[in-house]
Amino acid sequence: MSETGDRGRTDGDGPVLADDPSTDDTTDRATDGAAAGARPVLEEAGREDENALSSRPDAAAARRVAGNGVLATGRRWWRQLTSMRTALLLLFLLAVAAAPGSLLPQRNLNADKVDTYFTQHPTLAPAMDKAGLFDVYSSPWFAAIYLLLFVSLIGCLTPRIRVHLRALRRTPPDAPRALRRLRVHTEYASGSGAADAAEVARKALRGRRFRTVTRRHDDGTVTVSAEKGFLRETGNLLFHFSLVALLVGVAVGAGYGWHGGRLLMAGKDNAFCNNLQQYDEYSLGSRVSGGDLPPFCVTLDRFHAKFQDNGQPLAYSADVTYSPDGGSGGKRYKLEVNHPLRVDGASVYLVGNGYSPVFRYTDRYGQTQTVVSPFIPSDSNFTSDGVAIFPDANIDPKTGKRNVDLQMAFQGVFFPTVSKQGGHGSTFPGLRDPAVLLFAYRGNTGTDAGVPHSVYSLDQSQIQNKQLRQIGKNPKLLRPSTKCTAQSCWKLDDGTTVQFVGVQRWATIQVRHDPGERIVLVAGVALLLGLMGSLTIRRRRIWFRFTPDGSGSTVSAGGLARTEYAGFRAEFDRIVDAAGGPARPPDSGTPRGKD
Amino acid sequence: MYSSISDGLMVAAVLGYMLAMIGYAVEYAFGRQGVVARIAARKPRASRVLVTAGGDEVVETAADDTGDDDEPHRPIDAGRAAFIGRIALVVQTLAAAAHTACLVFRALAAHRVPWGNMYEYVLTACLIATVAWLVVAWRRPAVRHLGLFVSLVVAILLCVDAAKLYATAGPLVPALNSYWLVIHVSAMTVASGIFLVGFVTVALYLIQERREAWLAADRPLRFPLTLGDRLPASETLERLGFRIHALGFPIWTFGIMCGAIWAEHAWGRYWGWDPKETWSFIAWVVYAAYLHARATPSIRGRWSSWIAMLGWAVMLVNLFGVNLVVSGLHSYAGVG
Numbered sequence: 001m002s003e004t005g006d007r008g009r010t011d012g013d014g015p016v017l018a019d020d021p022s023t024d025d026t027t028d029r030a031t032d033g034a035a036a037g038a039r040p041v042l043e044e045a046g047r048e049d050e051n052a053l054s055s056r057p058d059a060a061a062a063r064r065v066a067g068n069g070v071l072a073t074g075r076r077w078w079r080q081l082t083s084m085r086t087a088l089l090l091l092f093l094l095a096v097a098a099a100p101g102s103l104l105p106q107r108n109l110n111a112d113k114v115d116t117y118f119t120q121h122p123t124l125a126p127a128m129d130k131a132g133l134f135d136v137y138s139s140p141w142f143a144a145i146y147l148l149l150f151v152s153l154i155g156c157l158t159p160r161i162r163v164h165l166r167a168l169r170r171t172p173p174d175a176p177r178a179l180r181r182l183r184v185h186t187e188y189a190s191g192s193g194a195a196d197a198a199e200v201a202r203k204a205l206r207g208r209r210f211r212t213v214t215r216r217h218d219d220g221t222v223t224v225s226a227e228k229g230f231l232r233e234t235g236n237l238l239f240h241f242s243l244v245a246l247l248v249g250v251a252v253g254a255g256y257g258w259h260g261g262r263l264l265m266a267g268k269d270n271a272f273c274n275n276l277q278q279y280d281e282y283s284l285g286s287r288v289s290g291g292d293l294p295p296f297c298v299t300l301d302r303f304h305a306k307f308q309d310n311g312q313p314l315a316y317s318a319d320v321t322y323s324p325d326g327g328s329g330g331k332r333y334k335l336e337v338n339h340p341l342r343v344d345g346a347s348v349y350l351v352g353n354g355y356s357p358v359f360r361y362t363d364r365y366g367q368t369q370t371v372v373s374p375f376i377p378s379d380s381n382f383t384s385d386g387v388a389i390f391p392d393a394n395i396d397p398k399t400g401k402r403n404v405d406l407q408m409a410f411q412g413v414f415f416p417t418v419s420k421q422g423g424h425g426s427t428f429p430g431l432r433d434p435a436v437l438l439f440a441y442r443g444n445t446g447t448d449a450g451v452p453h454s455v456y457s458l459d460q461s462q463i464q465n466k467q468l469r470q471i472g473k474n475p476k477l478l479r480p481s482t483k484c485t486a487q488s489c490w491k492l493d494d495g496t497t498v499q500f501v502g503v504q505r506w507a508t509i510q511v512r513h514d515p516g517e518r519i520v521l522v523a524g525v526a527l528l529l530g531l532m533g534s535l536t537i538r539r540r541r542i543w544f545r546f547t548p549d550g551s552g553s554t555v556s557a558g559g560l561a562r563t564e565y566a567g568f569r570a571e572f573d574r575i576v577d578a579a580g581g582p583a584r585p586p587d588s589g590t591p592r593g594k595d
Numbered sequence: 596m597y598s599s600i601s602d603g604l605m606v607a608a609v610l611g612y613m614l615a616m617i618g619y620a621v622e623y624a625f626g627r628q629g630v631v632a633r634i635a636a637r638k639p640r641a642s643r644v645l646v647t648a649g650g651d652e653v654v655e656t657a658a659d660d661t662g663d664d665d666e667p668h669r670p671i672d673a674g675r676a677a678f679i680g681r682i683a684l685v686v687q688t689l690a691a692a693a694h695t696a697c698l699v700f701r702a703l704a705a706h707r708v709p710w711g712n713m714y715e716y717v718l719t720a721c722l723i724a725t726v727a728w729l730v731v732a733w734r735r736p737a738v739r740h741l742g743l744f745v746s747l748v749v750a751i752l753l754c755v756d757a758a759k760l761y762a763t764a765g766p767l768v769p770a771l772n773s774y775w776l777v778i779h780v781s782a783m784t785v786a787s788g789i790f791l792v793g794f795v796t797v798a799l800y801l802i803q804e805r806r807e808a809w810l811a812a813d814r815p816l817r818f819p820l821t822l823g824d825r826l827p828a829s830e831t832l833e834r835l836g837f838r839i840h841a842l843g844f845p846i847w848t849f850g851i852m853c854g855a856i857w858a859e860h861a862w863g864r865y866w867g868w869d870p871k872e873t874w875s876f877i878a879w880v881v882y883a884a885y886l887h888a889r890a891t892p893s894i895r896g897r898w899s900s901w902i903a904m905l906g907w908a909v910m911l912v913n914l915f916g917v918n919l920v921v922s923g924l925h926s927y928a929g930v931g
Contacts, residue, residue: 084891091884095877095909102870102921109868109923137868250866259863308765316769338773338861349863510863517865524852531848535841535886564834 082155090149101136171213172225175543179558187556188581194546194553198222201544201579224544235533242527253516255287264300265506273297294344298322303505307430318507352508358501359388374506375414381426384414391447409441439475443468538565597704598764604697611690612750618683619743625676704764714760721749723788775857782850789843794907797900800832871925874913881906
């Protein structure tokens with residue numbers, strides 16, 4: 001179908017809302033205006049908005065609000081805000097505003113990268129930080145854009161609910177006088193009387209789920225009016241208000257949700273219980289306090305990793321024991337990457353893993369201490385960095401006095417499979433030939449000062465101020481063994497030894513509770529249903545007029561698709577056919593369009 | 596074993612597409628629909644030099660493009676060039692069969708769906724595009740010569756894919772090991788393919804719309820606009836473009852939602868502004884803006900179509916920019 005006459009329409013011509021009451025009397029106007037003016041009115045009514053996603057008052061309409069008072073100014077602004085042009089502008093702003101978050105490092109994704117950016121751009125970074133460029137998605141300007149967009153959306157669509165409800169209750173309007181003026185129309189003669197023929201037509205329309213109404217007129221004519229496709233506007237409204245519901249779900253999650261992360265080493269001694277003290281890092285929603293966390297406990301029993309020969313991981317899984325509600329007794333669970341543990345309304349996810357070399361240090365008094373140090377992987381073959389610190393080393397057992405200058409620290413690089421050429425990277429992520437390259441330090445490690453500091457690296461300030469000194473110049477490569485051999489033990493200059501005993505595994509878990517998830521999911525499904533309704537369903541009207549003619553009747557029928565609908569003529573023909581009309585309409589107005 | 600068969604079939608498919616491309620080029624140049632025929636049919640008015648895609652200079656004579664009324668109406672699908680075009684179509688179909696077999700063997704080699712890394716993703720997307728084109732070409736011989744552009748794009752993409760993105764067939768990384776891979780990624784691929792077709796339609800609309808405006812103003816036409824000679828009317832193209840996007844948008848929405856559900860299973864949150872998520876969101880917003888603009892009479896047409904073009908640009912950033920440049924949780928490209 002080709003629609004002419006609408007391309008040239010500008011904002012100034014006045015908007016035709018899909019369900020503006022003014023268009024509902026289209027037919028009346030067509031009836032009255034049987035003269036020259038009727039055609040454009042029909043054209044316009046047939047077009048309206050084409051996908052019903054939205055049709056809003058336009059900007060020009062906003063300018064037309066007269067008056068200078070506060071109220072008029074307010075109304076002008078309100079109409080401007082709820083206009084389609086403003087909504088489009090806000091949509092674009094939203095798209096543009098979302099982009100920098102994927103190009104610049106973000107705190108919520110990777111705080112370390114933000115720190116690196118700060119050291120690389122010392123002058124620029126603080127200014128960017130003030131502008132919220134490292135927290136784009138929680139920045140006030142990003143919030144301003146989407147909140148304005150939602151206000152605009154609600155402002156535009158709330159009135160449409162009322163209009164739509166009214167349209168739902170209304171019976172289809174009576175047939176316009178000049179049905180042949182409609183682009184889709186036909187005329188034929190029927191052998192049965194007006195009332196009988198009308199009943200057949202009504203049944204045909206009812207069978208196709210049209211709402212119908214039959215009207216008998218004083219002059220003996222009978223009209224059947226039918227309308228269908230109200231679900232389009234229902235879908236349209238559902239789609240937009242689902243977006244609002246989705247935002248509510250996100251807000252609920254931000255207010256009442258919480259999450260935390262924790263590196264968990266294997267063994268009962270390292271069991272994790274769900275309270276804030278036990279998290280490495282956590283984040284609470286604004287309406288949650290530490291006491292609201294459900295008190296379950298999780299123990300990592302064993303961690304399994306399988307790799308392909310090329311080093312690509314095949315499967316990670318963690319055997320865990322957990323006790324809901326902090327009770328005793330444990331249930332077993334196999335925690336995997338796509339298989340979280342749901343316990344007490346919270347979810348536990350396996351998000352990372354790595355190796356913990358075990359070191360035993362024998363000090364100058366013959367005392368031994370053992371530490372299990374989680375090392376942090378730095379590449380896909382699990383070349384890992386970490387430290388082993390012995391703050392209680394070299395305490396004289398006779399006096400029990402602590403000498404901070406004799407504390408021991410080892411910085412190391414761990415290779416699950418050490419390179420045969422002696423390179424600086426692991427060649428395979430599994431434990432084929434594990435080794436650790438150790439740098440030994442003696443002196444004040446700075447751990448007693450109580451200043452918080454990363455447990456995965458040495459305090460560089462202590463090394464710089466020479467309180468912590470490296471022993472010897474060269475590091476030493478050790479291979480694990482439970483026996484002290486030349487391979488596994490390193491005898492230091494003061495006769496003390498450090499032994500690489502073995503390797504354990506660790507896993508990082510993420511614990512999360514988000515009560516908004518369910519709202520978001522339901523809103524998402526509703527959104528999709530609404531979207532499909534508003535894009536596929538077409539609202540259309542069909543009229544039949546039966547005029548008595550001897551023993552039979554003359555029938556004229558016409559249809560009006562209120563939105564672009566290529567298949568309307570075919571549907572109309574089928575309905576006319578079912579109502580007893582011609583299989584091929586003799587007078588079918590303009591020919592069918594290409595599509 | 597299966598893997599090397601797959602690689603061999605890939606080479607066969609690329610060679611087939613290239614052969615088909617040459618055939619289409621012949622038909623495009625010399626066929627009844629072709630450039631040369633059109634030029635020969637025109638009444639000369641002014642000469643200008645046109646540089647074709649091949650780099651050869653063709654002296655084109657701008658002429659009345661309003662009709663080929665002087666030309667006798669021979670059947671479109673006749674002549675030697677059309678014969679070559681038909682052969683090209685058959686060759687392309689065979690190449691698509693090899694392409695399909697290539698993916699099947701890839702799936703057999705890896706024991707999974709063949710879209711686990713970027714190499715396979717591009718391979719699958721190209722097959723979807725080719726099959727979509729073949730359906731059109733078999734049903735409408737009149738547009739067959741346009742297969743030149745389809746086979747050209749597909750051949751280039753596959754060559755880049757084989758040279759730069761190749762990854763050996765293997766099992767998935769643990770994060771991808773989920774049935775959501777089948778649902779989420781296929782929805783995203785299908786939506787991307789639909790948006791690609793939508794982009795082409797809208798681009799052709801913009802050409803045609805400009806061409807119609809220039810014809811109305813009696814201005815001489817130059818290369819991109821002359822493409823419009825054999826295209827449907829701009830109004831038809833515009834409506835088709837909208838319909839295609841209206842089909843792709845819900846699928847894209849569905850794909851994003853599936854991705855969110857999967858993200859909740861795998862990473863513990865349904866949305867985290869990972870770069871891939873961010874750019875899918877941007878694409879969603881831009882296409883939503885297109886659908887809204889389309890519904891606004893004052894900017895429907897040229898403006899709304901440029902928004903759809905922008906949407907496709909965002910899609911490209913999402914596929915190439917985010918996969919190859921930015922690192923994030925969706926870094927499964929298996930490149931480098």
